[in-house]
Amino acid sequence: STTPTPTHFSNTTPLDSTPKQPFVIGVSGGTASGKTTVCDMIIQQLHDHRVVLVNQDSFYRGLTPEEMTRVHEYNFDHPDAFDTEQLLECVGKLKSGLSVQVPIYDFKTHQRCSDSFRQVNASDVIILEGILVFHDARVRNLMSMKIFVDTDADVRLARRIRRDTVERGRDINSVLEQYAKFVKPAFDDFVLPSKKYADVIIPRGGDNHVAIDLIVQHIRTKLGQHDLCKIYPNVYVIQSTFQI
Numbered sequence: 001s002t003t004p005t006p007t008h009f010s011n012t013t014p015l016d017s018t019p020k021q022p023f024v025i026g027v028s029g030g031t032a033s034g035k036t037t038v039c040d041m042i043i044q045q046l047h048d049h050r051v052v053l054v055n056q057d058s059f060y061r062g063l064t065p066e067e068m069t070r071v072h073e074y075n076f077d078h079p080d081a082f083d084t085e086q087l088l089e090c091v092g093k094l095k096s097g098l099s100v101q102v103p104i105y106d107f108k109t110h111q112r113c114s115d116s117f118r119q120v121n122a123s124d125v126i127i128l129e130g131i132l133v134f135h136d137a138r139v140r141n142l143m144s145m146k147i148f149v150d151t152d153a154d155v156r157l158a159r160r161i162r163r164d165t166v167e168r169g170r171d172i173n174s175v176l177e178q179y180a181k182f183v184k185p186a187f188d189d190f191v192l193p194s195k196k197y198a199d200v201i202i203p204r205g206g207d208n209h210v211a212i213d214l215i216v217q218h219i220r221t222k223l224g225q226h227d228l229c230k231i232y233p234n235v236y237v238i239q240s241t242f243q244i
């Protein structure tokens, strides 16, 4: 028989006594793999929940005047290019239910906009997206679910050439030079090794509707457990232990 038998209780206290914490999802993958596209699709499908997106790119350090004179020698793909302390503080605050001001980064000037920020409010789901969001253990530990978007390098390079020349004010030679000198080596040294931390790997990014549907279903289940506790505060959540 496959009758479910409630043999295991996940908690000895009703779950409503634990404060509701946002569900934090990390989305990583190489440049132009489709991370933002996947995040947008998840957000669209979770339309009945409050979801916010935080981009690791927002935490790029602005270049000093000295660095600006040799911008072609700057490695934007190294973990040190980001202000990870600030990112940690920001996601930590969001996770504890506070709203935050996220910096706005300009890829054309390699600087942060000094006088404007994006207000990000507390929400049910926080998605943190970026090439190196799995690199730092402290950032990883904030996440309840980690997704790696896995797209072939030639497809990513083709997309990057188009995007950087159209949207980020670059010429094709500088894109190819930067790719060979920094982007590809850093992918091999830092991004690819962090794939092992992923819970879910999505081949083909935004084209993979099945994977995105499954992920959204999982998030809904996790959020639903909280909602159930709001409706039935004395109900204990029974984990899926089945006796066959």
Ligand code: ADP
Binding pocket: 029, 030, 031, 032, 033, 034, 035, 036, 037, 038, 159, 160, 163, 204, 205, 206, 207
């Ligand atoms: P990332 O956030 O990983 O850098 P994006 O989602 O921003 O990647 O995608 C990078 C570029 O590739 C964008 O210009 C986007 O429009 C394009 N792109 C993303 N996914 C697809 C896809 N499945 N098919 C075609 N173009 C895509």
Ligand code: C5P
Binding pocket: 030, 031, 032, 057, 060, 076, 077, 106, 107, 108, 110, 130, 131, 183
């Ligand atoms: O959106 P995506 O994940 O591709 O953004 C990360 C990429 O942005 C990195 O590979 C880095 O080379 C590039 N970048 C850049 N110029 C900057 C900042 C980042 O080309 N000023």
